[in-house]
Amino acid sequence: MHINIVTLFPEMFSAITDFGITSKAGKQGLIELDYFNPREFATDRHRTVDDKPYGGGPGMLMKTGPLVAAINAARKGLRDKGRGSEAKVAYLSPQGRVLDQAGVFELASRESIILLCGRYQGIDQRVIDQEVDEEWSVGNFVLSGGELAAMTLIDTVTRLQPGAVGDKDSVNEDSFSNGLLHWPEYTKPQVFNNQDVPNVLLSGDHEAIREWRLQQSLVATREKRPELISKEILDQKE
Ligand SMILES: C[S@@+](CC[C@H](N)C(=O)[O-])C[C@H]1O[C@@H](n2cnc3c(N)ncnc32)[C@H](O)[C@@H]1O
Structure with missing residues (x-):
């Protein structure tokens, strides 16, 4: 560009x-x-x-x-x-x-x-x-x-230029890309100041992780930016 x-x-x-x-x-x-x-x-x-x-x-x-x-x-x-x-x-x-x-x-x-x-x-x-x-x-x-x-x-x-961001999924998953805020993320250590990483992220169950992330995105958006949520952008499951 x-x-x-x-x-x-x-x-x-x-x-x-x-x-x-x-x-x-x-x-x-x-x-x-x-x-x-x-x-x-x-x-x-x-x-x-x-x-x-x-x-x-x-x-x-x-x-x-x-x-x-x-x-x-x-x-x-x-x-x-x-x-x-x-x-x-x-x-x-x-x-x-x-x-x-x-x-x-x-x-x-x-x-x-x-x-x-x-x-x-x-x-x-x-x-x-x-x-x-x-x-x-x-x-x-x-x-x-x-x-x-x-x-x-x-x-x-x-x-958003193809190739600009190493993992293209990361820009598609950014806040607002699907109308919702991004879910919370965690990195090492597994326990920080007595707070654990949520168990589901350690489970290796990709479907459960995907569901948890979607749910967290919905919760974050409802709590922080409720005006972003409209019926039109949500599907039945959401
Ligand atoms: C001090 S501002 C001028 C503001 C103008 N007198 C007004 O009240 O609309 C100087 C320049 O900063 C830029 N600018 C200021 N606020 C901006 C904003 N929120 N978004 C984009 N450009 C902005 C514009 O290019 C503008 O010409």
Whole structure:
């Protein structure tokens, strides 16, 4: 998957390119990230990328010119790699569709995407109106910039690229993948501070373990996130 990122702070992305599954996926060519910094497209002597909002008020906004030039360069970058036609421009925004695992599955199936990271008080509405195809939020709170949100999105879609996670069953069993939270897990030692690993996990009875895990998933979801449970996602047995 090709991900072109419009950001004033490309260096921040080393948090995902240098560590863990996302780093490995980059080296395997499962994800490819390219950066387009609006500052490099600013034409004045000071390379200005922000300005005051019309109508007054606190804070600054990202200027239209350098931002649109960076988006166009990101589009061209994908076109040059033969990936341009279907790529959507996604603005990371607290006003967007809240990212959930269903959204992650949807995004992960695409060949390419352009992620637009806002800074300051955000971006000029006309850039949203004219250039942005969709808005994604990582939650109902406000970050200082879109980079952490973009990294969250990239991490989540990378996990779903075939071959990114060693055992593909582990991503299919992750919380939310089947609409439920994950069951509790245990590793060695068998007894920790007088608490035993549940017996069934030591039984070697795979059917009993599968049933116990499903039951625990249902209990965890009912107790921690009851709003996730709807009749439609449960089968008769559940
Ligand atoms: C300080 S925020 C701007 C918030 C904006 N004034 C508002 O109230 O909607 C700066 C940038 O951070 C990013 N951002 C903030 N919260 C976010 C969230 N929950 N999800 C995704 N991006 C977010 C957006 O790119 C935004 O342009």
